[in-house]
Amino acid sequence: MYRAPVEDIAFALNDIAGLGAAIEDGAFPDLTPDLVEAILSEAGRFAGEEVAPLAMIGDEQGARLQDAAVTMPEGWKELYRRWREGGWNALSGPGEFGGQGLPQMLGVAALEMWNAGSMAFALGPTLTMGAVEAIEKHASEELKALYLPRMVSGEWMGTMNLTEPQAGSDLAALRTRAERADDGTYRIFGQKIFITFGEHDFTDNIVHLVLARLPDAPAGTRGISLFLVPKFLPDGEGNPGARNDVFCSSIEEKLGIHASPTCTMIYGDGFAKDREPGAVGFLVGEENKGLACMFTMMNNARLAVGMQGVAIAEAAWQRAHAYAVDRRQGKAPGFTGEGMAPIVLHPDVQRNLLTMKALTAASRAIAYSCAHATDMARAKAGDAARHWQDRANLLTPVAKAFPTDVGVEVASIGVQIHGGMGFIEETGAAALYRDARIAPIYEGTNGIQAIDLVVRKLPTGGGDHVAGYIGELRADAEAVRASNLPEFGRTGEKISAALDDLDAATRFLQGCHTDGKMHAALAGATPYLRLFALAAGAAYLGRGAVASKAPDRIALCRFFAENLAGETAALRERVIDGADSLAEAAKALG
């Protein structure tokens, strides 16, 4: 069962990602180290004691659809009520509308814990937070006043409606249409698929944010508008009133996250019998500027999905470690006890466990560093704000893709450590392997993240931003070396080598931009993102180990540097020299 690693999380926040120093510098005047610890401990308690125990029942029962109504698994509605009443939904919500307005780092740390307790449970609030953000940034004062207090408290939940069958990654292909009504509202018609928490029984109302096209909109992504479409239209007192013309026609049978209803939503098909067809929608932002509004929430949603990867990896590691300590098979080298040895003493099992633990720690460090950049961009002004926003933009694709790939890898190793029991659903390791698999796909596939990193983020500041970032990581490698601690082994040298690989690959890809070799850049994007994350992860773990000097953290950092980071050399080669053979072999793909 999951127990929140509050100490590891606080360490990653404060000593690696920079929250500790930022608090000291006064960047977050309302925050003290004690408050941070109190929030983490209490969130950890709720995640471990309240959320996690309902994860398996959620997986087994799943969300069920009957007559356009979705029933959540046993105990889940009550769990959501307790969660909301604990104030957790409001944690990083805007203060003006009842939120606690805490830095994103804390919201993200809590999110890791909810997801580790149950990814299916955490998904609903994640979507609501994204919707809150888009409404706060782009909607009219009237819409904000009506919807935000209820959404920040969690009384109502929100959704994001982007995908259509023909428009997955490519939003230019959207067909859902919006028509102007005489009263300044709009009528929405169309079908959306893969809508997370599109329908459920947690709350009395659900607030859908829907991308659609006006009849006179330009083609492509410049003709997309964003609409707010509530399930029930609020009455004069703001309570759920008339049923809107939107309903859930089906939910998907999925590999994992069974308790998270993935809905097909139908807009404007005459579901509300007492009115003209057409779902009543309210424009958010300006007409045809919907994509910009969506991007606001997408950046943070990407980081939120990255946290799912960290969370699943942590949960899988904990389960596998507990099993390995308990399970006895065979003789291990040096084991002198009676009977069979706990498998945790077998070096091959240790390699698996340490790989899980080290990849999880590196993922967490990257994700929290990304959250820190966002917080600093908000806390600062002028050039400093822009610097931190550039940093957040640079790290977002890495923080989405690497941890979610790691989540799949680590969950898979977790099944392996359980042996035959890992394949039995009752054990719980398999459910993590199933749940983990969606995170590299949604919110922009990891391939798209890699392309975003290479095509849009590396050129920032004429390439200077990423160069500065690598420079900061080099200082971490130097600090490891300068520490002169023999326990580091060859850690400093290995981190430096990984950063050399990152440097070379980065320069190559920046050269592709200027040389018009976009094909090579696109072909190398995925190995580059992995290389970036391994090098950054190694440096971050080094930074933390130097700061704490704790033997366990030094040893884990060294394991990462000496056993995992070496992959960067081959990745560099793949980036720089791999495109030609890829293009040749691809001719046979048709």
Next chain:
Amino acid sequence: MYRAPVEDIAFALNDIAGLGAAIEDGAFPDLTPDLVEAILSEAGRFAGEEVAPLAMIGDEQGARLQDAAVTMPEGWKELYRRWREGGWNALSGPGEFGGQGLPQMLGVAALEMWNAGSMAFALGPTLTMGAVEAIEKHASEELKALYLPRMVSGEWMGTMNLTEPQAGSDLAALRTRAERADDGTYRIFGQKIFITFGEHDFTDNIVHLVLARLPDAPAGTRGISLFLVPKFLPDGEGNPGARNDVFCSSIEEKLGIHASPTCTMIYGDGFAKDREPGAVGFLVGEENKGLACMFTMMNNARLAVGMQGVAIAEAAWQRAHAYAVDRRQGKAPGFTGEGMAPIVLHPDVQRNLLTMKALTAASRAIAYSCAHATDMARAKAGDAARHWQDRANLLTPVAKAFPTDVGVEVASIGVQIHGGMGFIEETGAAALYRDARIAPIYEGTNGIQAIDLVVRKLPTGGGDHVAGYIGELRADAEAVRASNLPEFGRTGEKISAALDDLDAATRFLQGCHTDGKMHAALAGATPYLRLFALAAGAAYLGRGAVASKAPDRIALCRFFAENLAGETAALRERVIDGADSLAEAAKALG
């Protein structure tokens, strides 16, 4: 839907693994190239047209247990009947008992196809073949005459009963007991878990091979005997007679292979009410020599499981490729058609597809080479036979572990290529990801395979056998270079570099044996096996590409060499320099 890649399979058999040359040399007098092709084509047709269409229904319905009887999914009993009547069960069975006695290479090639059609379906016959082999090699003439004709034809099926709750990988911990009866038979008492096809409705009788201990047996693995325990005791005419005291008490809810019943079997608990408790068993081989008998079937079972990895990888590749050709999203570089481009034109998708294809081809080459060695050991005599048996022993752990790891990796990439649809069960990609996950676990976890390779196989012939093998692979690298085909790019040099890494890591591990550094050898086993397989896979693909000179095969080999084989450098480092940091970090694991 799966279509057997008959051409690729024939190519791997003949031009890489050596069947073509062996037929020319007269090693298999009953075999002609035409016969090989005819068998492959016909097996491919059956796998694609008959087995594959029932895979999804098997996954959805699963095997169901009621009152100790297991009902197979709709249409499966009939499918098994057609399969058996087609003579497929007898393909590599011994001629003396009605089998076709074909070389194992053909059996293994057919097995790839059955598993790609449905891994759950292929499992039953795989276990039966293993049981046939153990009985043929070790049982009395009487038992052989009674059981083998029915098991070779597939009229009856067989099982392997090793695992108990406390005895998974460590068979020394077995508790199931056997008592001698007055009539020369035995009575078996105990519980076995994870028994594949332990109960089902395919056949009128099921023949269990059961490991158990006699009361006076020595402790540990030298006190284990093997017994044949039929579900129904054959009557005077050899037909199923009295019900034996063995039954299936439960079946597991598993992550995948739902249609393969994984049974808990209870022996001697009084299930057959009309007789004294105790399952009637017949000794196979000598008392206390059961483990040696089991090892006979385990080596081939390991290769058979390796084929599951190849099969799942092939099936996943085919599905993903078909989807990528069909699905349109976004703009791809160089795409000049109307609307959105097929995603197969995106370089990042191409990288994923080629990675799937190349890893599958390398896995197949390794597995077939292992089967070839077994066939040659049987076809030859004296030193040649011993040489080939050493080769089969060396390659077996690699042929089990690498393809099954690849199966998981490739199935995971397959889900990824499908995007959101990959997470929907209906699409079928997810089922492969679920099915694939058991193969690295059963028949000895892949960690155990790696340890077997390092501890037992590398020292063969004082280390000379593996050195000779690497020498053969070097000739392949040389042939690539000597071909002077510019299409190979830097393939020859890359294969050589991978073989240098293999050489260095091999010498290091052999040194650990003599230096008493077993801990380092155990710690490096898993990365070593991966390194071994990547280097061998690259050389094999080079061998095939030189032989065929087909542009597609050269390009795929080059992609493997320039994009995938580079990992060997980091793996070598992990083997040679990774153990210290692993041991240090492992101190925190408890």
